[in-house]
């Protein structure tokens with residue numbers, strides 16, 4: 001059957017655009033997460049019509065379909081958990097329309113996030129969601145995960161910027177939802193489909209809002225000798241009603257890892273830094289910068305530096321956005337967690353993460369979107385040691401449980417995928433999950449699209465999560481993070 | 486349509502208590518939707534009671550419409566069936582409010598105005614500046630999908646609702662989202678409830694992100710000789726660094742209807758040079774330095790667009806004018822009860838063509854509609870009948886405006902009109918192929934079709 005499937009797909013797309021050799025499959029066993037699953041084949045459609053035909057072929061052969069953007073996802077979203085066809089949108093990477101006056105763009109899903117911003121920068125616009133992986137990740141992936149990024153603190157996450165989509169449903173129908181103008185009558189279907197992790201439909205076109213670049217940007221680096229000082233600063237900035245454009249935190253461990261690689265200028269002897277950006281009209285940016293500097297000092301910042309020019313600012317951001325790459329140099333495998341808490345609970349949560357790490361014998365680094373309480377603890381482990389991996393997972397779980405205790409959630413931006421499906425019951429009741437399943441089944445009744453994601457499968461985690469045979473020497477691929485430019 | 490079910494009152498009284506059911510004709514008249522009255526209205530005290538009511542309704546196949554302040558029940562088609570009104574006004578508590586985190590969780594029956602007082606104590610607010618502001622509830626506002634002038638800067642409810650709890654068609658108390666400002670755990674089912682007019686279930690709790698109140702606000706008003714001038718000024722402001730909090734354009738007729746009397750708002754009067762002026766209103770906020778910068782930029786831009794005059798309003802005059810604009814729809818309905826009000830959405834750059842199209846079609850019928858235009862590309866079009874039968878007004882809305890959207894790049898729906906014209910007009914306009922998906926959503930939430938059957942798009 002597999003052979004016939006491949007032949008059918010090759011017939012549609014030509015041999016060049018269907019991968020099925022074992023060595024090809026190996027590459028697509030991974031995304032940015034620590035999960036592993038092998039597909040039957042990978043296909044590269046050119047347009048929506050190809051995608052429709054692929055869905056029809058999958059239906060005929062009764063195999064799953066999993067969409068894939070750049071594979072930078074951190075929850076195993078793009079992995080073929082139950083095998084089947086991976087539909088890579090790498091060839092569907094055209095910007096179809098840019099409408100400067102109305103601040104809209106229409107793109108194919110494979111367009112790389114930062115390419116869109118680059119394409120509209122000349123008009124003073126950008127695509128606001130800016131995941132740290134933006135030089136690699138695709139807008140289709142952003143839509144499916146409802147991705148965030150440092151600047152989504154002020155500008156909102158992907159769902160706030162998506163106005164319309166073209167979808168391929170699991171019966172092969174091609175349908176448009178939303179559109180270039182606002183408030184289409186009827187249910188907010190875009191609201192449902194954004195963040196549905198490829199479980200409801202394949203996305204073949206996206207209409208997004210473009211945002212004006214600010215007149216003035218001020219980037220501050222606040223340097224602390226105590227982690228508590230940094231977290232307390234974030235609490236107070238929030239409480240004072242100042243909304244910076246971005247407010248990121250790196251703890252001492254992480255900033256040292258970064259500094260060794262990027263030389264962004266983070267002081268090696270500090271316990272934490274906050275990277276805070278304010279923007280807008282010149283007067284507003286200046287006022288906010290002054291207020292924030294005052295709060296930083298109040299909470300013991302030993303220094304607050306202001307980036308003098310765009311070059312200095314870019315360097316600071318390069319340090320932030322390449323941090324995972326820097327960590328990758330220290331350890332081939334690491335586990336980036338993604339929890340979220342009310343911002344008022346940052347100080348005690350970071351103390352608890354530290355405690356949980358020590359208790360389990362891990363040093364945990366923290367680099368995260370502090371302004372919206374979105375944590376990313378990083379746990380280093382050795383993938384060849386199955387026991388250690390197991391311990392890393394249970395350590396991460398303990399952190400997530402604490403986030404929930406604090407009134408938070410299991411994922412702020414990376415998605416549930418196949419990483420956190422089993423944690424869903426910590427947050428949602430049977431009734432909540434039953435309704436979500438009913439909605440999934442309304443669009444994807446036989447599990448054609450991305451099966452085994454989001455919803456708990458009932459299996460113990462160890463069985464599904466660990467591939468006992470590390471194929472490339474490490475079970476978790478170092479995330480294919482952006483390379484320094 | 487199935488045969489009307491008979492409601493067994495004692496069971497409902499068991500759930501909410503005898504004092505909280507309404508069965509007398511006079512009492513029930515207040516719950517009428519498009520002149521159709523329910524057999525019973527029940528006033529639950531909490532989410533559990535709502536869940537029990539829905540479970541009961543589902544088992545008896547009763548058609549349910551959730552209501553609260555009853556200010557927006559004119560939206561949608563007349564219900565196909567209507568047995569039980571669930572009056573949500575007793576669920577009016579703030580469940581939790583964490584000013585330090587700028588997050589809030591409320592029951593849906595709380596009035597916006599009352600909630601605003603609570604938030605103002607902490608210098609915060611929700612950007613829901615909607616009509617019937619003093620009476621409207623939070624839940625009703627969300628379910629009605631109302632937008633507000635503040636969407637220019639803050640977006641609509643979908644942009645700041647963090648999660649909800651609701652009762653869906655089988656009577657289960659269900660939730661999605663959460664109470665943190667960033668969250669991708671599970672499907673965002675709550676977004677579907679915004680604008681669903683009760684067709685998916687009953688909202689029992691809403692979690693919000695709140696916003697800091699601006700330190701001060703002003704309102705820039707400019708008068709322009711034509712819609713072209715006003716739209717050009719809108720475009721220049723949108724492309725400038727100003728970031729207004731509101732940006733509205735009033736056609737001359739609307740301006741005269743909303744601001745008839747001289748002397749009430751002297752600065753506004755000063756900004757108008759003649760009754761045929763179009764008015765552009767831009768709200769700005771921030772520190773005095775920011776406001777000064779915006780003010781001078783705005784007057785420059787206005788000059789470039791040949792504005793006749795402009796003024797900057799502040800204090801109580803700013804508040805007064807803003808609240809009149811906010812209340813435009815109810816104020817106009819009050820003075821002209823058979824008005825047909827449409828909501829039209831289009832790209833900002835197409836608004837000019839939409840206005841031209843509507844004007845030329847209307848001219849053929851000798852109808853003169855007027856418009857309130859939001860800067861983001863949302864128009865409220867007011868068609869005020871000359872005569873009680875409104876023959877020509879109904880004709881232009883039905884045959885021309887509602888049907889023409891596809892060809893002219895806009896979408897139109899009637900948001901309010903006399904009930905008896907609704908079937909003829911088809912208030913939701915033509916269906917699009919996404920209707921297929923909406924049917925699936927409806928079936929997933931409400932398999933027995935008990936929630937507001939027939940009122941929503943396509944008879945859902």
Ligand SMILES: Cc1cc2nc3c(=O)[nH]c(=O)nc-3n(C[C@H](O)[C@H](O)[C@H](O)COP(=O)(O)OP(=O)(O)OC[C@H]3O[C@@H](n4cnc5c(N)ncnc54)[C@H](O)[C@@H]3O)c2cc1C
Pocket residue numbers: 031032066067068069070071072073074076077078079089109130131132133136137138139140141142143144145146147148149150197198201202203204324325413414450479480481482
């Ligand atoms: C170094 C690094 C930094 C990161 N920083 C951030 C960050 O700041 N914020 C953040 O939110 N995330 C971040 N991520 C996670 C990841 O980059 C985002 O989730 C991103 O949106 C994934 O995009 P992708 O193109 O790689 O998608 P993939 O990983 O390829 O896929 C993600 C999901 O989308 C689905 N999918 C993709 N395309 C389609 C389509 N066309 N139709 C249907 N389904 C589709 C897949 O099936 C999968 O479920 C980071 C990752 C790395 C490695």
